[in-house]
Amino acid sequence: MKTVREVTFDLLRRLDLTTIVGNPGSTEETFLKNFPEDFNYILALQECSVVGIADGLSQGLKKPVIVNVHTGAGMGNAMGCILSAFVNKTPLIITAGQQTRDMLLSEPFLTNVEAANFPKPWVKWSHEPARAQDVPGAFMRAYATAIQQPAGPVFLSLPLDDWDQEMEDIDVYRTTSTRTAPDPTRITEFAARINQSKNPVLVYGGDIARSNGWDEGITLAEMVNAPVWNGPFSERISFPENHPLFKGALPAAIGPLSKALHGHDLVVVIGAPVFRYYPWVAGDYLPSGATLLQITDSPYEAAKAVVGDSLVSDSKLAIIELSKLITPRNTQPHAAPESTSKSIILEDIKYPLTAEQLFAVLSEHVPEDYILVQESPSNIPELSRSRLGTICKPDSYYTMGSGGLGWDMPAAVGLAFAEKWSGRNRPVIVIMGDGSFQYSPQAIWTAVQHGLHITIVVPKNEEYGILKSFALLEETPNVPGLDLPGIDIVSLAKGYGAKAHYAEKTEDIHDLFKKALDSKGVTVIEVPIDKHIHALLDD
Structure with missing residues (x-):
């Protein structure tokens, strides 16, 4: 028999989750005691910073990172950056300690009341294991959920007395795919509409950067010979801003955004929401006569789009398949904008x-x-x-x-x-x-x-x-x-x-x-x- 801690840390090693960013409290010390020498612990001085550091680290290394914050109050401090991690689609495994199981009924001091509900809706999955022996399996499910598109943070509430409980040395490790390929019929339809368009325009978003599709995005833009905009409030840049086809960032309001796209008959949005609007400025969603195609890795973003037809897919994979079906345009390239001296x-x-x-x-x-x-x-x-x-x-x-x-x-x-x-x-x-x-x-x-x-x-x-x-x-x-x-x-x-x-x-x-x-x-x-x-x- 091993302890829950031993089985869990063995799993974390296999998942290459050996970095923990945290700000420990009393309910987390039982998880961290006798901290393994082959793990890294990064201390931040407030829980908002804990999540932000983990978010940047995860995006920089392109892998999940474990976050460890204090119970209810610490989670409260962390929520602002958890919200940002969710919008940024960053795969964080956020953990917080919970009070001793034997006392939970009476809700003692530092109880995280309704712990699984606390971080919603800004996590993909939120859970407090029913038994101590379920902790390793909960970590495995959390990891699998965090890395699948759209990637994002997940949350585990972990009672402080679980870690020294005995359990069988079970192997819960498994793998899962992380990318969604485009539907062949739908991608063919999208390519046909692009080929038929007289004056298309491209809008790129952060999904392209997250899917490592920088070069593929350039290839597509040059084949279509269409101007490229950044989506409003884009958290990543997915196209070189010194490229002759680059136009800038779209305004984040309905009327001005539509005006910026005036003259185009097809708007192709790849890897961005449709659209991040703020503030309210009235107008048409699209210029007169224009239609819109959206490619996003998020079914939620596809469903809530205010206009257009959507395809749920990894951006890079979709661009690769689109490029196979696009007829290159032989028109002259757009002139690069003049820079201010x-x-x-x-x-x-x-x-x-x-x-x-x-x-x-x-x-x-x-x-x-x-x-x-x-x-x-x-x-x-x-x-x-x-x-x-x-x-x-x-x-x-x-x-x-x-x-x-x-x-x-x-x-x-x-x-x-x-x-x-x-x-x-x-x-x-x-x-x-x-x-x-x-x-x-x-x-x-x-x-x-x-x-x-x-x-x-x-x-x-x-x-x-x-x-x-x-x-x-x-x-x-x-x-x-x-x-x-x-x-x-x-x-x-x-x-x-x-x-x-x-x-x-x-x-x-x-x-x-x-x-x-x-x-x-x-x-x-x-x-x-x-x-x-x-x-x-x-x-």
């Missing part, structure tokens, strides 16, 4: 800099390979127009698809772990608004303790700039709570052990950013920018 952006410098000027300065030192993580909502348009924000290589851009602040800082830490462990060693560059910075600053401590290479640039406008843009759109003047005076970013970062600097002049920004990229460790650079509030949506 750096000299124009940086002429007539006045301080504080604009966001566009800051990103132009940073762009002068961008390395050949890097990872960009951004959580500065009010500055996304300026960042996207800069060289720094122009993503040209696969697996180089990450953000949350949920809109929940507090994900990107810890996710950058997880991505930096993945770069270090994989040997790729690309620097992780984070653009973090001063408001966003406050949601998960404690993630910096984990990065410092593990010697990770992260450069965090904070454009500081002392306000929730994105909310002021919404206020203009929604005609809601005098909303309180939108200004953020008196926050010392440098001191906060130094408190967690990072190298931290305040830089206002362009020459100082040049010097500090270059040194941060050339040296290892965690560096935070706080840069004041102007407080210009721009329109949320283009006219």
Whole structure:
């Protein structure tokens, strides 16, 4: 006979689940006692950071990661990033301790009441084993559920007295497929409609990146010779933004999105929802005379699409099959958009800099390979127009698809772990608004303790700039709570052990950013920018 712990850890080894990101509490210590030497434990200082770090690590390594948080209260802290992991389709196995089984009826202190219901609907499966001996099997089912498309987080509630219970050394290990191939009849229909279209347009989303379909997506776009847009609020970039066919990111509102697609008779959405709308701006879902095709790995996204015909499939597999049936178009390629001259952006410098000027300065030192993580909502348009924000290589851009602040800082830490462990060693560059910075600053401590290479640039406008843009759109003047005076970013970062600097002049920004990229460790650079509030949506 073995213990539940021994059988479970043997299973985790076979599944290659030997990294646990956590913040332990009393109900988790029985799981973690005599922690095996061949496992890694990554400590984060708050449960939101725990999940965010695991999410970034999982995406960077392209494999599931175990999360371990405290019972009900810890799960409450973690829920914001669990929601983001669900939208990001990240396969996390989230565990939380539960009180002793013998006391559960009376709901003692730290009981996770209705534990399996707590994280719903933001996990694919949620379970508390009925017997201690069911724990290994529950982990196996959790793993199989997490990795199947659409991938996503799952949750296990684990009573603290289960681990030392005896059980037979049963083998619950099994394998399952992880990708969904396209229906042959449906893919043939989609290819025929693309071939018949006079002026098609492509919209790419994060599923293509997750299925490693970067090159295949380029091939399809060039065969169809159609412009390519990023879907609204895309959490990954799946097409090179310096490609002549690239158009930009679609606006996230019904009317403006339809207007951006004007003139096209067929909209082909691959790997993205149809669509992530926000805010409400009335209009037609599609331009007059246009129809839509959607390819997604999620039956849920296919069912809730507001318009169009859907095919449930892995994006890469679908693109491969489509490309076999597409008749290449011999028209001239679209011209690449002209970039704004750096000299124009940086002429007539006045301080504080604009966001566009800051990103132009940073762009002068961008390395050949890097990872960009951004959580500065009010500055996304300026960042996207800069060289720094122009993503040209696969697996180089990450953000949350949920809109929940507090994900990107810890996710950058997880991505930096993945770069270090994989040997790729690309620097992780984070653009973090001063408001966003406050949601998960404690993630910096984990990065410092593990010697990770992260450069965090904070454009500081002392306000929730994105909310002021919404206020203009929604005609809601005098909303309180939108200004953020008196926050010392440098001191906060130094408190967690990072190298931290305040830089206002362009020459100082040049010097500090270059040194941060050339040296290892965690560096935070706080840069004041102007407080210009721009329109949320283009006219």
